[in-house]
Amino acid sequence: MVNKYRSLFISLISVVLLIAVAGCSGGSGESASKSGGDGEGKKVEIRFAWWGDTKRHEIYNSIVDRFEEKHPNIKVKREFGGWPEYWEKMATQIAGGNAPDVVSMHQFYVSDYARRNSLLNLDELVKSGDINQDQFDEATVDSGKVDGKIYMIAKGITMSGWAYNPALFDKLGVSYPDPNWTWEDFGKKVEELKAKGIWGTQDFSGGQLQPNFRYYARQNGQDLFTEDGKLGFEKETLIKWWSMWDDLRKKEAIPDGATSTEYESAPLEQNMFVTGKTAMHQIPANQLHLYQEQFKEGELELVPYPNVKDGENGEYIEGAYLSITQKSKHPKEAAMFIDFFVNAKESLELFKVEQGSPGSAEMAEFVKPLLSAPQQKAVDFIQEVVPDARPAAYAPLGVNEVEQAFKDNASAIIFGQLSVEEAADKFMKTAEGILK
Numbered sequence: 001m002v003n004k005y006r007s008l009f010i011s012l013i014s015v016v017l018l019i020a021v022a023g024c025s026g027g028s029g030e031s032a033s034k035s036g037g038d039g040e041g042k043k044v045e046i047r048f049a050w051w052g053d054t055k056r057h058e059i060y061n062s063i064v065d066r067f068e069e070k071h072p073n074i075k076v077k078r079e080f081g082g083w084p085e086y087w088e089k090m091a092t093q094i095a096g097g098n099a100p101d102v103v104s105m106h107q108f109y110v111s112d113y114a115r116r117n118s119l120l121n122l123d124e125l126v127k128s129g130d131i132n133q134d135q136f137d138e139a140t141v142d143s144g145k146v147d148g149k150i151y152m153i154a155k156g157i158t159m160s161g162w163a164y165n166p167a168l169f170d171k172l173g174v175s176y177p178d179p180n181w182t183w184e185d186f187g188k189k190v191e192e193l194k195a196k197g198i199w200g201t202q203d204f205s206g207g208q209l210q211p212n213f214r215y216y217a218r219q220n221g222q223d224l225f226t227e228d229g230k231l232g233f234e235k236e237t238l239i240k241w242w243s244m245w246d247d248l249r250k251k252e253a254i255p256d257g258a259t260s261t262e263y264e265s266a267p268l269e270q271n272m273f274v275t276g277k278t279a280m281h282q283i284p285a286n287q288l289h290l291y292q293e294q295f296k297e298g299e300l301e302l303v304p305y306p307n308v309k310d311g312e313n314g315e316y317i318e319g320a321y322l323s324i325t326q327k328s329k330h331p332k333e334a335a336m337f338i339d340f341f342v343n344a345k346e347s348l349e350l351f352k353v354e355q356g357s358p359g360s361a362e363m364a365e366f367v368k369p370l371l372s373a374p375q376q377k378a379v380d381f382i383q384e385v386v387p388d389a390r391p392a393a394y395a396p397l398g399v400n401e402v403e404q405a406f407k408d409n410a411s412a413i414i415f416g417q418l419s420v421e422e423a424a425d426k427f428m429k430t431a432e433g434i435l436k
Contacts, residue, residue, distance in 0.1 A: 041073045044333050047100035049079040051086035053268035055290050059350050066346045067337055074333050082265055091400060094118045094325070101328040102337055105152045105321040107143070108210060111394040113323075114146040120324040120331060122150040130335040132343055135362040144321055146394065152321035153338050154359030155351070158286040159317060159382050159389070160211040161305065167298025168279055172196040177280065177303045183216070186306040187248060189280075194253040199278045202271075203260045205245030206410020209403050212282060215305045215314035216241050218392070229396030230435055235428045242413055242420045249414065257414040269294055284318060285381045286356045289374035300374070302381045315385055316392040320355035353379060398434045405430040 050060055057080050064076045079100055081089060087109065093099040094113065105113070113119050122144075125131045131153055133141050144152035162177065169176055174192055178185065190200025204212045214224050216237070223232035248254045255263075255272070263272050273281035274294045283291060285302060292300050305314060322341060324334045341347050348363040353375050358364045371379065409423040409430075418426065 043073050043075070044330050045075040045077060046102060046328070046330050046333050046337060047077045047079060048102040048337065049086070049090070049100040050104040051081060051083045053082075053290060055268070055293070056080075056354060059354055062350050063341060063347045066344075066350070067340045070340070070346070071336065074336070076337065082267060084265060087400070097327055099325040099327065101324060101330055101334040103323050103325060104155075105323040107152075107319055107321070108395050109399065110144075110152055110321070110323070111146050112397050112399050114149075114151045115397050118326055119151045120326050120328060122153065122324065122335075125324075125331065125335045126150055130332060131339045135343070135360045137361060140359050143319060152323050153342055155320045155322060155342060156286060156353060156356030156358055157317055157319040157382075158284045158356030158378075159315065159385050160215075160282060160284050161302040161381060161385070162280050163273070163283050163288065163291055163300050163302055164280045165295060165298040165300055168198075172198070172279075174279075176301070179303045181303070181306045182309045183244060183306045184309065187244065187253075190248055190253045191251060193279045194251070198276070199255055199272070200248075200253055201278050201280045201282075202263065202273070203245060203249065203254050203257075203414065204282055205242055205249075206407050206414070207264075209399075209406050211305075211318065213238075213241055213406075214316070214392070216308070218314035218316070218390070219305075219308035219311040221312050223392055225393045225396055225399075227393050231428070231431055232393065235424050238424045238427065239420055242410065242424060246413055246420055257411075260414065284356070285378040286353050286375075288378040288381075289372055292374040302378070304385055313388050313390060315388040315390065317386065317389050318356075319359075357382065396435055401434045402431045405434070 048064065050056070052060070060080070061078060064078055068074065068076060077100075079089075080086070086104075090099065090103065094116075099118070105119070110119070122131060126133055133153070136154065140154050140157070141150070143157075144150050144154055164177060166176060172193070174189075174196060177189060181189070193200040209224055217223055217233040220233070220237045220240075222234065222237055226232045245254070249256070255277075263270075263277075266272075268274060268287070268290055271281070272278040274291065281291075283302075288300060288302060307314065322338045324331055324338070328334050341351075342358070342360055343363065345363075345366060348358060348360075348367055349370060351358070352367045352370055357379065358367060405427050409418065409427040412418040413420055413423045
């Protein structure tokens with residue numbers, strides 16, 4: 001679960017204005033009618049792909065159903081999967097020339113795909129009104145650009161934090177995580193929880209470069225990448241990161257390698273946090289309500305990331321987007337679908353804040369009365385943390401290979417194949433070679 005991060009992101013959260021939307025009862029904006037939104041025309045099939053858990057699949061399928069009802073000449077074939085599988089399949093489909101027409105995109109990966117000419121430049125479709133961004137804040141529009149061209153349309157924006165169940169902590173007699181905690185506090189809390197008979201958290205040392213390691217690098221005054229596409233952190237920072245997790249692993253305060261691998265691709269409803277094997281879990285704030293649905297006892301809470309003592313702030317804004325692939329045979333219909341997804345009340349009353357606050361200012365205002373208590377709690381968390389957010393650089397060409405090297409070397413540490421220092425040295429050399 002992309003990429004997502006520039007100076008323009010700080011103002012992404014300012015989606016709070018109202019304006020009327022033209023169209024059928026609560027329908028999408030002007031662009032639907034401009035795109036032949038009356039449902040007439042020849043039969044066309046487009047493909048739409050996204051990542052997510054079972055609940056998101058249900059929401060997205062319902063949105064697609066409503067689009068097909070409004071546009072009976074357009075059939076949408078649905079493709080979805082978990083986060084790692086989604087990007088693996090995407091890479092294979094792009095390489096094979098058979099990618100879906102509309103794909104969910106992430107800021108962490110967009111520059112790679114855009115600069116490989118795998119995504120369609122959406123400037124003309126936006127200019128024509130086929131995709132209406134009139135109610136999108138300028139910074140939100142700009143967040144979908146690479147090299148000044150629009151390649152993504154924002155579905156939602158969010159920020160990450162650590163979830164925990166106060167009811168469990170009360171039962172164990174463990175104090176709650178402090179919102180101002182450090183990584184040292186984090187380690188002590190994990191060990192305290194293990195002493196009470198439960199792993200503090202799953203192993204977040206490897207896998208994706210962000211959000212976890214990115215926060216840590218930024219707190220150390222660095223980042224994953226520089227603006228010119230080089231590695232933005234020092235080897236010593238990576239050594240400190242992997243050493244912290246390796247120490248917790250050796251103390252058996254976090255799961256062993258075999259257990260971590262077993263749950264690596266588990267869906268939300270089967271992951272270690274939901275099944276009661278861990279007490280804390282890193283999640284995007286917009287997923288809080290999905291996790292809450294899995295807990296019969298207790299109301300989940302979110303705290304910001306632990307910080308580096310006397311370090312800098314690591315906060316940055318994340319988001320989820322929609323793109324059209326370069327080889328789509330039906331870009332106009334694909335644009336109609338994107339416009340419906342981000343501008344239609346029929347869509348947003350289902351989407352709500354599924355992947356963050358809507359990109360459209362009007363739709364952000366529209367969904368407010370529809371939110372559940374956990375969803376509102378997530379919005380409050382985002383609003384509280386976002387003032388601390390700082391810009392982050394786009395991921396460069398080759399980020400997929402860099403992330404795989406990060407994952408592989410972290411795994412080598414977990415299974416005792418390499419020492420922390422050996423793995424860090426190997427990663428840095430590999431990554432620097434990729435990014436030359």
